[in-house]
Amino acid sequence: MKIKEGYLLREVAGQFLVVPVGNQAISFNGIITLNKTGKVIWEVLQKDTSKATILETLLDRFDVTPEQASQDIDMFLSTLQKHQLLE
Amino acid sequence: MKRIRVGDIVLDIELLGKGYLQETIPAYEVPIEGDAHHTIESFMVDEIIVPNEDPRYQEPHKKLYSSENGEVIITFDPKNNHPIQRIEYDYQYRHVQLSFTDRYSQDLAEIEYLWTGILFFEIALLHGYSALHASAIEYGHEAILFSAPSGTGKSTQARLWKTVYPQVETINDDKPLLKVEHGQVYVYGSPWSGKDLVNQNAKVPLKAIVFLRQEGNNTIYPLTTQQKIIELYRNTYRPRISKLAEINLSMMNQILPIVVIISYGCNMTLDAVFTLHNYLYGGTR
Numbered sequence: 540m541k542i543k544e545g546y547l548l549r550e551v552a553g554q555f556l557v558v559p560v561g562n563q564a565i566s567f568n569g570i571i572t573l574n575k576t577g578k579v580i581w582e583v584l585q586k587d588t589s590k591a592t593i594l595e596t597l598l599d600r601f602d603v604t605p606e607q608a609s610q611d612i613d614m615f616l617s618t619l620q621k622h623q624l625l626e
Numbered sequence: 627m628k629r630i631r632v633g634d635i636v637l638d639i640e641l642l643g644k645g646y647l648q649e650t651i652p653a654y655e656v657p658i659e660g661d662a663h664h665t666i667e668s669f670m671v672d673e674i675i676v677p678n679e680d681p682r683y684q685e686p687h688k689k690l691y692s693s694e695n696g697e698v699i700i701t702f703d704p705k706n707n708h709p710i711q712r713i714e715y716d717y718q719y720r721h722v723q724l725s726f727t728d729r730y731s732q733d734l735a736e737i738e739y740l741w742t743g744i745l746f747f748e749i750a751l752l753h754g755y756s757a758l759h760a761s762a763i764e765y766g767h768e769a770i771l772f773s774a775p776s777g778t779g780k781s782t783q784a785r786l787w788k789t790v791y792p793q794v795e796t797i798n799d800d801k802p803l804l805k806v807e808h809g810q811v812y813v814y815g816s817p818w819s820g821k822d823l824v825n826q827n828a829k830v831p832l833k834a835i836v837f838l839r840q841e842g843n844n845t846i847y848p849l850t851t852q853q854k855i856i857e858l859y860r861n862t863y864r865p866r867i868s869k870l871a872e873i874n875l876s877m878m879n880q881i882l883p884i885v886v887i888i889s890y891g892c893n894m895t896l897d898a899v900f901t902l903h904n905y906l907y908g909g910t911r
Contacts, residue, residue: 551875551879552855552882558864558871560871561867564866565866572852
């Protein structure tokens with residue numbers, strides 16, 4: 540799985556924001572704010588990847604249990620799917 | 627061809643429609659000496675030429691073509707699908723051409739206003755000016771911006787301030803420009819100022835951005851950084867082109883830490899002016 544093309548992730552005033560550009564800006568007229576975990580998952584999803592790789596990255600970067608990280612990933616992925624942000 | 631200067635943007639512009647920009651442009655006109663940064667020209671043509679290649683994006687009556695040099699947007703007549711409008715520009719917006727068929731003879735000025743507005747706000751971003759959907763007033767040599775979705779009462783608040791303080795002037799009643807210079811945000815007027823054409827060619831330091839919502843009482847709500855970002859982003863001109871979106875976000879990053887940004891639940895009485903004035907100036911003036 541991978542995030543669709545056409546989104547910019549930037550840090551603005553200490554907040555992580557995702558905004559649509561190109562064709563996505565025509566069909567999606569909004570802004571996404573991410574927390575630190577969401578930002579890392581979003582970055583991993585820039586390339587085609589698996590849940591296992593995302594989990595490994597979160598465990599490496601954050602002081603979190605595998606169960607909690609797995610739950611966070613599932614929630615995040617389900618939000619991305621709901622908003623059709625995954626390829 | 628007329629030459630206008632908005633902030634430090636020098637733009638040559640030639641339009642066909644009567645009204646709208648023909649009325650607001652004179653306040654920004656400067657003598658033609660040397661080269662302009664950008665040129666916007668409008669033409670009436672017999673036939674619109676449609677590019678041969680596949681569009682990059684399409685809607686029912688609109689197609690967008692892009693190449694490494696720029697973009698072409700073609701609009702088609704919903705009745706017979708004939709091309710009736712062609713907007714063409716390079717990515718630096720050095721030469722912008724708007725072509726229309728005679729189908730637009732009635733509402734040409736309005737169509738030109740809308741298109742040149744979009745293109746001008748993109749040009750402005752290239753120069754570091756971000757357009758905010760707001761009614762901007764000047765009070766005590768400072769600018770207060772009332773921002774909100776259409777119909778919330780931006781212009782009404784501006785009028786109420788004029789009623790209480792006759793020295794208040796409107797800088798721009800629709801999309802004032804913001805620019806950060808030496809750690810201070812300035813508000814600039816421009817000819818693109820909405821249906822009522824209310825604007826002045828001015829540069830005024832920004833006092834506060836006030837995001838309005840209609841309420842029975844008058845209450846100031848502080849905003850978290852995240853809420854400020856969401857409100858600002860929602861109400862700024864949002865470009866499609868990646869490079870411009872980057873500039874827009876970078877502008878927000880500069881503006882956020884140095885500007886008073888609040889949410890204001892207010893009614894449409896003079897008390898709305900007094901409550902906000904009290905908050906911003908602590909009861910002085």
